[in-house]
Amino acid sequence: MFSDKEKISRLLSYKNLLYRFKSLGFVRVFSDNLADTLGVSSSLIRKDFSYFGIKGNQRGGYHIDTVIEKIQEIIGFNEAQKVILIGVGHIGKALIQYEGFRNDNIAIVAGFDIDRNKTNEKSNPPILHTEKLGEYISKNKIKVAILAVPGPVSQSVIELLRESKIEGILNFTPLKLKSTDNLVVRNINIKVELANLIYSVKH
Amino acid sequence: MFSDKEKISRLLSYKNLLYRFKSLGFVRVFSDNLADTLGVSSSLIRKDFSYFGIKGNQRGGYHIDTVIEKIQEIIGFNEAQKVILIGVGHIGKALIQYEGFRNDNIAIVAGFDIDRNKTNEKSNPPILHTEKLGEYISKNKIKVAILAVPGPVSQSVIELLRESKIEGILNFTPLKLKSTDNLVVRNINIKVELANLIYSVKH
DNA sequence: TAGATTGTTAATCGATTAACAATC
DNA sequence: TAGATTGTTAATCGATTAACAATC
Numbered sequence: 001m002f003s004d005k006e007k008i009s010r011l012l013s014y015k016n017l018l019y020r021f022k023s024l025g026f027v028r029v030f031s032d033n034l035a036d037t038l039g040v041s042s043s044l045i046r047k048d049f050s051y052f053g054i055k056g057n058q059r060g061g062y063h064i065d066t067v068i069e070k071i072q073e074i075i076g077f078n079e080a081q082k083v084i085l086i087g088v089g090h091i092g093k094a095l096i097q098y099e100g101f102r103n104d105n106i107a108i109v110a111g112f113d114i115d116r117n118k119t120n121e122k123s124n125p126p127i128l129h130t131e132k133l134g135e136y137i138s139k140n141k142i143k144v145a146i147l148a149v150p151g152p153v154s155q156s157v158i159e160l161l162r163e164s165k166i167e168g169i170l171n172f173t174p175l176k177l178k179s180t181d182n183l184v185v186r187n188i189n190i191k192v193e194l195a196n197l198i199y200s201v202k203h
Numbered sequence: 204m205f206s207d208k209e210k211i212s213r214l215l216s217y218k219n220l221l222y223r224f225k226s227l228g229f230v231r232v233f234s235d236n237l238a239d240t241l242g243v244s245s246s247l248i249r250k251d252f253s254y255f256g257i258k259g260n261q262r263g264g265y266h267i268d269t270v271i272e273k274i275q276e277i278i279g280f281n282e283a284q285k286v287i288l289i290g291v292g293h294i295g296k297a298l299i300q301y302e303g304f305r306n307d308n309i310a311i312v313a314g315f316d317i318d319r320n321k322t323n324e325k326s327n328p329p330i331l332h333t334e335k336l337g338e339y340i341s342k343n344k345i346k347v348a349i350l351a352v353p354g355p356v357s358q359s360v361i362e363l364l365r366e367s368k369i370e371g372i373l374n375f376t377p378l379k380l381k382s383t384d385n386l387v388v389r390n391i392n393i394k395v396e397l398a399n400l401i402y403s404v405k406h
Numbered sequence: 407t408a409g410a411t412t413g414t415t416a417a418t419c420g421a422t423t424a425a426c427a428a429t430c
Numbered sequence: 431t432a433g434a435t436t437g438t439t440a441a442t443c444g445a446t447t448a449a450c451a452a453t454c
Contacts, residue, residue, distance in 0.1 A: 004421070009399065031435080043424070044422060047422085047438085055437095057436075058430040059434080090296045094292065098393070100377055104394065106394070146397075151303070168401070168404040169400075184400060186396045190373075191215075192215050193373055194309060194347070195212075197372075198280075198371070199277070201347060201370045209445090233410090234411080243447090244446065246414095247447075249414085260411085261412045261453050262412095263411090
């Protein structure tokens with residue numbers, strides 16, 4: 001029913017822009033305002049809004065606060081999102097410290113690592129040993145995991161996550177994971193991004 | 204002339220898969236072999252190869268080593284790629300330590316930070332103060348920069364990079380940068396990826 | 407040769423844009 | 431009301447797939 005992976009990304013762009021308009025004192029916006037700034041057609045904005053049930057008004061356009069609230073609701077940012085992190089290396093630490101999550105109700109509620117020098121049940125969030133991963137997921141009904149372990153370790157952790165019935169993985173490992181019916185994956189592969197950039201610069 | 208941003212990403216998938224086939228003892232592959240494993244049509248593989256001038260043979264398919272070499276050449280991985288890193292926080296450190304770059308001739312030749320506690324001219328790569336950024340870029344003819352500074356700092360650094368005539372930025376800051384004629388940008392926004400995942404899991 | 411695969415053209419599919427009737 | 435914008439339908443554009451002639 002819904003295939004376009006860019007829709008949610010666009011919704012977030014709209015949201016960011018709406019905050020900026022709001023800070024300028026705007027209360028309402030037209031699809032043209034958003035389209036001009038973002039460099040897309042106003043049809044796309046109206047179509048996206050229409051798709052997600054965001055209503056406008058032929059006289060006054062769209063009410064900024066209403067749209068922002070609706071977008072938060074659509075994504076799920078209106079309610080607390082509990083996410084776990086597997087692999088507390090540099091990337092993992094960067095994510096734990098990232099302030100931006102808090103604004104949108106995303107919380108990394110626990111980290112996991114095989115290295116017992118990194119585990120610490122008292123820290124915030126607690127860093128637990130990987131052996132506790134399965135139990136933690138089922139007990140706390142965790143649905144989304146961020147996978148930031150080194151490449152060679154990833155395969156075994158992925159098996160474990162599948163068994164634990166996790167539903168979404170944000171994958172930072174170089175191994176490209178495929179989504180299935182029960183598990184949605186988004187792969188972030190830095191080398192691929194860099195390769196694209198290097199190619200573009202060359203041409 | 205060339206707009207499809209997925210082409211290079213696919214080329215890298217092909218390359219990874221070809222290495223796997225090679226490790227199994229294969230010398231040649233057919234477009235069907237690649238297509239089946241990757242879940243795309245064989246037409247796409249042949250079209251991509253054809254687009255980049257990778258030739259096959261109606262009898263024996265494609266010669267693995269030749270294709271791998273050609274792909275490396277197309278992306279630019281056959282020659283040393285000097286990249287700089289701006290912002291030596293957790294993400295920056297993760298990138299410096301990432302082994303995977305070396306296999307493909309990518310080298311982070313210098314890091315930059317405003318924090319003088321982090322600068323160290325003797326380390327490998329050297330971490331220099333941001334004030335030396337512009338000079339370093341022009342002196343060493345750097346074309347690609349990875350931007351991994353905290354959100355609030357990013358705007359000023361971006362100005363500096365533009366002035367320094369950098370041609371490509373891999374942007375980890377939350378600020379979505381737009382490409383221009385002189386500057387290609389790829390944005391990696393972790394919150395956007397996570398939002399997509401949270402939405403997908405909800406639906 | 408007969409069979410199978412490449413390379414390419416035509417068809418399809420999906421996403422974005424253009425156009426416009428409905429309506430505030 | 432007249433004017434302007436939404437919401438939606440039709441047209442366009444681009445990327446992927448299907449089909450098939452060329453050819454090894």
